[in-house]
Amino acid sequence: MPAEMSPRERVLTAMRRRVPDRVPREWSFTPAVQEEFVRQTGATNPADFFGFERRGVGLRGAPQLPDFSPWFPEGWPEGTTFNEYGSGHPPAGFYHFTGRIYPLERARSIEDLEAFPWPDYTPAWRHEHLERQVTDLHADEWFVSGGVGHIWETAWQMTRMEKLMQDMIFDPPMAAYVFDQITEDRAFAARRFAESGCDMLHCGDDVGMQDRLMMSPEMWREWLKPRWRHVIKSAKDINPDILAFYHSDGDVRQVIADLIEIGFDVLNPIQPECMDPAALKREYGDRLAFWGCIGTQTTMPFGSTDDVRAAVKWTIDNVGYDGGLLIAPTHVLEPDVPWENIMALHEAVEKYGAY
Numbered sequence: 001m002p003a004e005m006s007p008r009e010r011v012l013t014a015m016r017r018r019v020p021d022r023v024p025r026e027w028s029f030t031p032a033v034q035e036e037f038v039r040q041t042g043a044t045n046p047a048d049f050f051g052f053e054r055r056g057v058g059l060r061g062a063p064q065l066p067d068f069s070p071w072f073p074e075g076w077p078e079g080t081t082f083n084e085y086g087s088g089h090p091p092a093g094f095y096h097f098t099g100r101i102y103p104l105e106r107a108r109s110i111e112d113l114e115a116f117p118w119p120d121y122t123p124a125w126r127h128e129h130l131e132r133q134v135t136d137l138h139a140d141e142w143f144v145s146g147g148v149g150h151i152w153e154t155a156w157q158m159t160r161m162e163k164l165m166q167d168m169i170f171d172p173p174m175a176a177y178v179f180d181q182i183t184e185d186r187a188f189a190a191r192r193f194a195e196s197g198c199d200m201l202h203c204g205d206d207v208g209m210q211d212r213l214m215m216s217p218e219m220w221r222e223w224l225k226p227r228w229r230h231v232i233k234s235a236k237d238i239n240p241d242i243l244a245f246y247h248s249d250g251d252v253r254q255v256i257a258d259l260i261e262i263g264f265d266v267l268n269p270i271q272p273e274c275m276d277p278a279a280l281k282r283e284y285g286d287r288l289a290f291w292g293c294i295g296t297q298t299t300m301p302f303g304s305t306d307d308v309r310a311a312v313k314w315t316i317d318n319v320g321y322d323g324g325l326l327i328a329p330t331h332v333l334e335p336d337v338p339w340e341n342i343m344a345l346h347e348a349v350e351k352y353g354a355y
Contacts, residue, residue, distance in 0.1 A: 002355060006141035007053035012199060015243050015266055015289045017324040023316055023353035024143075024326045026052045026291075027345065031096050032335040040339055050346055055137050056202065058147040059126045059189055066117035071103035084119040085182075087157040095335055102160040104178065113177045121185050130196035138197065145200040145245065146193025151227055152205040154182045165215070168223060175223070183227040187234040193242070194235035200243040200266070201235055203228070208250025210274055217254040225258055232263035245291065249331065250274050260287050269330035270319075272311075273297045278318040289324040294345065296329045301336040305344035312348035327353070 002021040005013065013020040029037055029046060043049040061084065068086045069075075077090040077099075086103035107113055121127070130146075137144045155178045156164045167175035190201050205224065207214050215223075232244045245266040246259050251274040256267065267284075269292030270277045277293045293315045294300060299307055312327065319325050327349055333342065 008138065008141050008143040008199065011053045011143035011326060012243075014320075014323050014326055015200070015291075017285070017289055017322075019323040019355050022355060023320050023349060024053045025050070025346075025349045025353070026054055026326060026328045027342075028332045030332055030334055033333050033337060033342075036339055037342075053143050054145055055142040056145050056147055057130060057133050057137070057193070057196075057198065059121055059192070060129065062119065068103055068117075071106075071116070072101065073106075076101055085154055085158050086116070087154075100157060102158060102163075104159040105163060107159070107174070110173060110177055113174065113181075118181055119185065121188055127189075127192045127196075130192055130198075134197045143200070144198050145202040146189065146196070146198040148186050148189050148193065148201050148203045148231065150203075150205050151179060151182050151186060151231075152207055152224055155179055168215075168219065179223065179227060183230060186231045190231050190235040191238060194238035197239075198242065200245050201232070202245050202247075203231065203264075204245070204247025204268070206247075206249045207255075208248045208252040208274065211251050213250075213252065213254055217258075220255055221258060225255075225262060228259075228264075229262040236263055253280075256280070256284060256288070260284065265289060266291050266326075268292045269328065271295060271297065271330045272299075277315065281319045281324070285319075285322075285324055289326070290319055291326040292328045292330045293319055293325070294327065294329045296331045296333065296337070300329050300333060300341055300345070301338075303341065305340050308341045308344040309348040309351075312345060313352045316352050 002019060005021045010020040010022065011024045014024055037046055038044060041049055065082055065084065068082055071086060076088055080088045080090040080101065082088050088101035089098035090101060092098050104113065104116065134144050159178060164175060193201055207220060213220060235242050243265045244263050245268060246264040247268045249269065249271060253275055259267065266289045270280065270290050272293060272295045277290065281290065294311055299311045315327055320327065
């Protein structure tokens, strides 16, 4: 049995595909589940209560957003919030879910795109805190990731997915302009996280549906693979040992080898409803670590506590047997997940997770 490790040592060891003292773990809550967590435990911080090993850092957000009203001539619903790329989130009236409105949906020319108030992440006030923040977290022995964000998701949430896909085929300069602006933001963030000493880049794009990619593998390789390669290289040129984590829901088997080729070390969330985690371990486990694997479409909301415990044991036996696993639900836990299943998840990782 390996000696007891610090949280940082445990995750680094597992994500570098070696055997730690025990399987690291992590999960997160939607607002309704967070409220239930507080009611059930009296605590307020799930990471501390359940013993998660990771802490995250990020660039500072803008204290004031630009005026996006010229990009929405018809206005927006009351209560809509915006991110720095102008993507709007009108209330939907169902838990935490929102609708979407798209600032570049009406853009028809490069001049339109040039006129948009794109965010600038390079001023020092955005990132000068990172070195001190990472140093302090490492002093407390936490594993630290830097939140790089998305390329594909940010782009379609600005333009609307249908328009972006049409531009990728019929007006490539329009699509390229949007992708390139976002890619350079992600590359800058990746560089700063590497310079500040982060252990891992937290990246991702949901490009998978339940049984296939949203686009052909050839289109993904043309549009997204080189841009993510640039982002990862921007960090690994500074620190070759920094880990790179890629998130996509759904079935992404057609591009897993490509993700490894361009420098990703960790794949998340490995939805068992879409891909066989044990098969992926057998095929890629010598080159890739796995983060997730406990189904949030099936086991967590609809299984019994025994089902949850069995899924944890199966995952550790079939994916984490020689390291390379951080066990987690495959997404944030939604309001239909019973509290008893959350506790069963925690108890099962405690019971079965020691090597």
